[in-house]
Amino acid sequence: MFQIFKFFSKNRILLLFLFLEFVAFILIFQTHSYQQSKYITSSHRISGNLLKKSEQIHSYFGLKEKNEDLIEENVSLKNELEKYKQLQVPPTIVVQDTARKYSYIVAKVIKNSYLKRDNTITLDKGSVDGVQPNMGVILPNGIVGITLNVTNHFSTVMTILNSKSSINVKFKKNHHFGSLQWNGKSFTKTQLWDIPIQADIKKGDTIVTGGHSIFFPEQIPVGVISEVTYANKTFERIDVKLFADFSALHTVYIVTNKYRDEQQNLEAQTENE
Amino acid sequence: MNKDILKYGFLILLLPVLQEVIFNHINLFGFVNPMIYIVFVFVFPVYKSKTSILWTSFLLGLCIDMLSNEGGIHTFSLVFVSYFRLFLLRFVKGSSLGDEDTMDILQIGNSIQVVWIMIVSFIHHFLVYLLEQFSFHRFGFVLLKTFLTTILTTLLISFALQIFLKKKSNAW
Numbered sequence: 001m002f003q004i005f006k007f008f009s010k011n012r013i014l015l016l017f018l019f020l021e022f023v024a025f026i027l028i029f030q031t032h033s034y035q036q037s038k039y040i041t042s043s044h045r046i047s048g049n050l051l052k053k054s055e056q057i058h059s060y061f062g063l064k065e066k067n068e069d070l071i072e073e074n075v076s077l078k079n080e081l082e083k084y085k086q087l088q089v090p091p092t093i094v095v096q097d098t099a100r101k102y103s104y105i106v107a108k109v110i111k112n113s114y115l116k117r118d119n120t121i122t123l124d125k126g127s128v129d130g131v132q133p134n135m136g137v138i139l140p141n142g143i144v145g146i147t148l149n150v151t152n153h154f155s156t157v158m159t160i161l162n163s164k165s166s167i168n169v170k171f172k173k174n175h176h177f178g179s180l181q182w183n184g185k186s187f188t189k190t191q192l193w194d195i196p197i198q199a200d201i202k203k204g205d206t207i208v209t210g211g212h213s214i215f216f217p218e219q220i221p222v223g224v225i226s227e228v229t230y231a232n233k234t235f236e237r238i239d240v241k242l243f244a245d246f247s248a249l250h251t252v253y254i255v256t257n258k259y260r261d262e263q264q265n266l267e268a269q270t271e272n273e
Numbered sequence: 274m275n276k277d278i279l280k281y282g283f284l285i286l287l288l289p290v291l292q293e294v295i296f297n298h299i300n301l302f303g304f305v306n307p308m309i310y311i312v313f314v315f316v317f318p319v320y321k322s323k324t325s326i327l328w329t330s331f332l333l334g335l336c337i338d339m340l341s342n343e344g345g346i347h348t349f350s351l352v353f354v355s356y357f358r359l360f361l362l363r364f365v366k367g368s369s370l371g372d373e374d375t376m377d378i379l380q381i382g383n384s385i386q387v388v389w390i391m392i393v394s395f396i397h398h399f400l401v402y403l404l405e406q407f408s409f410h411r412f413g414f415v416l417l418k419t420f421l422t423t424i425l426t427t428l429l430i431s432f433a434l435q436i437f438l439k440k441k442s443n444a445w
Contacts, residue, residue: 020327020331024345024349027338027345028343028346028349030344031345047340050340054294057294058298113341115304117407118407120342122342184410185411
């Protein structure tokens with residue numbers, strides 16, 4: 001017994017070192033599981049507020065670019081509005097409730113990462129503003145990812161530049177669909193998988209979100225095919241150049257699907273039967 | 274004693290803020306950001322017990338990880354280098370450190386100090402980037418990133434120590 005005490009007191013520092021490293025390693029492992037650690041995360045209240053302040057300072061340096069982006073978005077929205085004005089809509093048509101299936105929450109990106117293998121971003125909106133885990137996040141010109149952890153005023157988002165992200169997409173010109181998964185190389189390109197060989201695809205085809213996703217509305221632009229390689233009469237790799245520029249995210253839209261829970265419950269019920 | 278707790282407690286709060294607000298936005302060549310918070314390992318005095326540096330660097334690492342949303346990557350790497358810092362200093366100096374209870378790390382001579390900072394930064398950055406990648410996939414890129422970041426971190430920390438701390442001999 002005495003020998004054991006002697007051993008512990010002699011190697012006290014080494015044991016403490018190993019213990020602390022062990023705790024740190026467990027924390028690392030936790031972030032690599034889908035449900036992230038709830039404690040060491042940037043959506044925490046204190047760190048979230050600090051990141052928000054930091055973002056406010058840095059946002060002054062990019063005001064010009066942001067203004068230009070907004071003007072561009074404004075112009076395209078105005079064009080779209082003109083198109084609708086030209087349509088002769090008979091006044092008797094009743095707009096059905098299902099047409100307003102999706103609504104949007106505007107949020108600011110207060111922490112961005114895009115150079116790692118598993119990238120996440122932090123937004124300045126939380127459950128008070130109506131954000132919940134597993135909601136889609138989009139840009140005017142592309143998709144960003146899915147919300148992961150939500151606190152009262154902040155939320156973290158797993159972007160499509162993440163090894164755990166898999167998004168249902170399809171071709172704009174026909175209805176072949178596949179899934180989007182990132183191989184971790186370049187933050188401007190992601191990869192398309194599960195496309196049947198008979199699908200007629202070529203460079204320059206536009207990819208949009210598919211209708212199988214409960215996170216995103218259909219037909220949101222994602223990117224264009226930039227490279228296709230073949231092996232053994234199947235597609236080996238299909239690169240998709242993203243429309244969204246992940247190195248300059250500032251304002252994003254969180255998609256709330258009014259019927260998400262209903263659809264999920266129904267699907268779960270059907271699977272159980 | 275109480276003065277020291279205030280001093281290093283303040284440093285543990287200040288370094289993550291500086292790191293996040295200023296140094297994580299440098300993006301040299303698009304991906305190189307110096308990790309200046311490891312200056313803690315260089316200024317923490319030797320006469321303190323080894324237990325205290327392990328616990329304080331563990332706390333500092335947690336603060337950094339909370340801001341960068343990376344689990345325990347920075348905690349793991351920082352505790353690792355803080356455990357081996359004196360071993361590495363002896364290795365660089367090539368002889369024993371003399372009386373460790375009274376020595377001042379900031380007075381060990383410029384060239385030795387810079388080499389020491391460089392080696393400690395290299396080990397720390399390598400661990401951070403390797404754990405971030407979580408595999409040996411793209412090992413070359415991890416090494417390149419480690420090299421470039423080490424150079425930047427060493428430059429910044431050496432300058433900072435030279436300007437702020439060299440004159441006051443036993444200040445920190």
